[in-house]
Amino acid sequence: MTRDTQRLDALAQEVHASFEDTPNARLQEILRGLTRHLHDFVAEVDLSFEEWEAAIDFLTRTGQKCDDVRQEFILLSDVLGVSMLVETLNDIETPDATDSTVLGPFHMVDSPVRELGENISPVSDGQLCVVHGTVRDEQGQPVAHAVVDVWQADTHGFYDVQQPDKQPQGNGRGLLTADEDGKFYFTSVVPAYYPIPTDGPVGELLHATNRHPYRPAHIHFIVAAPGFRELTTHIFIGGSDYLDSDAVFAVKDSLVREFVAREGGTANPCGVTGAFVEAQIDITLHKEGGDNH
Known part of the structure; x- marks a missing residue:
């Protein structure tokens, strides 16, 4: 299947633009950088839906493992x-x-x-x-x-x-x-x-x-x-x-x-x-x- 790069680029640009009115300039910079690299990463490895689900499950369980004496995210x-x-x-x-x-x-x-x-x-x-x-x-x-x-x-x-x-x-x-x-x-x-x-x-x-x-x-x-x-x-x-x-x-x-x-x-x-x-x-x-x- 041929990848629609134009559509992928348009989506990334739309997300980038959504942070336009962020009052905190540093937060805007971080979020724009994060989403740009995240979109590039997902496209580069051609992430499947099943892999995306596995990643969400992994991060969810990482958070659930955190408590007052254990920081799994760190x-x-x-x-x-x-x-x-x-x-x-x-x-x-x-x-x-x-x-x-x-x-x-x-x-x-x-x-x-x-x-x-x-x-x-x-x-x-x-x-x-x-x-x-x-x-x-x-x-x-x-x-x-x-x-x-x-x-x-x-x-x-x-x-x-x-x-x-x-x-x-x-x-x-x-x-x-x-x-x-x-x-x-x-x-x-x-x-x-x-x-x-x-x-x-x-x-x-x-x-x-x-x-x-x-x-x-x-x-x-x-x-x-x-x-x-x-x-x-x-x-x-x-x-x-x-x-x-x-x-x-x-x-x-x-x-x-x-x-x-x-x-x-x-x-x-x-x-x-x-x-x-x-x-x-x-x-x-x-x-x-x-x-x-």
């Missing part, structure tokens, strides 16, 4: 590389700040407020680690009292929200306030690599494409301070499995850190007296309205 964005694309585009504007990376699907629970030096994983077993760093601006000056939100999986690769019968809500999470010199520090356990959830539509997608679901071991951070752009990032554990094939494409070399074994009696900001593993990550925030060039 997971879908992650495994398609869209989350990292957005992060990378925004990093271009802040070349001197710490690299950002994906939020992930499990920042759906408020982290409990914790004091500097406190254990954010009090009920988790495993190797004790001390994590510390300094929050600075792009000129190297400390950012006093920055808020540092951290969360992580345990040594078995599970977040608290995945095991409500084994981990209390808030285990593996902490909301810290850096001191006047921008320093933050806490203890935890060394997290394990783990699979992203595969019991929903995103898992079906990975299975259908013969992709593995694993993420290398990491700790999440959101760092914020008045007058600065909020930063979402990770530290990845050097030597972890899947550093070169993260299921959500989130690894950046600048965010990989060595977790170094220390003997008992080694000085540390948390006052740990026994053996521990140490990791350091210094955070550089971008000052809003600043000019770095």
